[in-house]
Amino acid sequence: MASSRAAAPVVSPDFSARQQLALLAHERLCAEYGAPFLFFSDKDPLSELISALLSHRTKNADSHRAYQQLRATFPTWEAVRDAPTLDVQRALSACTWPEQKAPRIQAVLLEISRRCGDENLPPCSLDFLANRPIPEARAWLESITGVGPKTSAATLLFSTLRLPTMPVDSHHHRVAQRLGLIGPKVGEGPAHALLAALLPPDWTAQQVYDHHEALMYHGQKCCFFHSPACGRCIMLDVCPVGQAKINPPQ
Numbered sequence: 001m002a003s004s005r006a007a008a009p010v011v012s013p014d015f016s017a018r019q020q021l022a023l024l025a026h027e028r029l030c031a032e033y034g035a036p037f038l039f040f041s042d043k044d045p046l047s048e049l050i051s052a053l054l055s056h057r058t059k060n061a062d063s064h065r066a067y068q069q070l071r072a073t074f075p076t077w078e079a080v081r082d083a084p085t086l087d088v089q090r091a092l093s094a095c096t097w098p099e100q101k102a103p104r105i106q107a108v109l110l111e112i113s114r115r116c117g118d119e120n121l122p123p124c125s126l127d128f129l130a131n132r133p134i135p136e137a138r139a140w141l142e143s144i145t146g147v148g149p150k151t152s153a154a155t156l157l158f159s160t161l162r163l164p165t166m167p168v169d170s171h172h173h174r175v176a177q178r179l180g181l182i183g184p185k186v187g188e189g190p191a192h193a194l195l196a197a198l199l200p201p202d203w204t205a206q207q208v209y210d211h212h213e214a215l216m217y218h219g220q221k222c223c224f225f226h227s228p229a230c231g232r233c234i235m236l237d238v239c240p241v242g243q244a245k246i247n248p249p250q
């Protein structure tokens, strides 16, 4: 949610106006932060799925360390699945809530093994998702307990699959709300479909990635949760929250 110190966002009821605003934000913020951005990951989709699950409400550096420690401790995903949960929890000590994430990750790996045909076999590669229509691939992932729209989009976009699906993290979500691309009460989960609908359907994975990264960087570097730096923001002229902040009602 937007900071309580910022004015409530104003959302245009005009869908095409919001589409134009999304494209304007893309153009300006991609130029500002140096798009095209290099993909930060080249993990296979199963590894990316586990990495995304670890990243929930965790700083990137901490979830990265937990992922590295998990890989160093267990040679395969099958070994993670079958290990004593306490051992997995210990390997995840660098991230938040290892006591919750360890059993969840093991349950996800077990579910994938079952869906691949045998819970005693190693969890299968998720490369087959590349051959499914994107909504079907997302539905397949999101029908696994604990996998939501952000995790499914991250798995399909950030992994070697490189499918054009857009995750929405807390920074991206905050910037989109303040600009008025989505309403002030729309949560991160429902924001995925609403924000994706504003983008051209034929965008490549690189374009979708650039859009996500540019809005995320803006949230990290300018549109802070507390005290957004509206005075130096390149979106100020089109941002209802920024305008209300610099021109408060008398």
Ligand code: SF4
Binding pocket: 006, 175, 178, 179, 222, 223, 224, 228, 229, 230, 231, 233, 234, 235, 236, 239, 240, 241, 242, 243
């Ligand atoms: S003007 Fe910029 S920094 Fe201020 S709320 Fe809008 S997007 Fe955020």
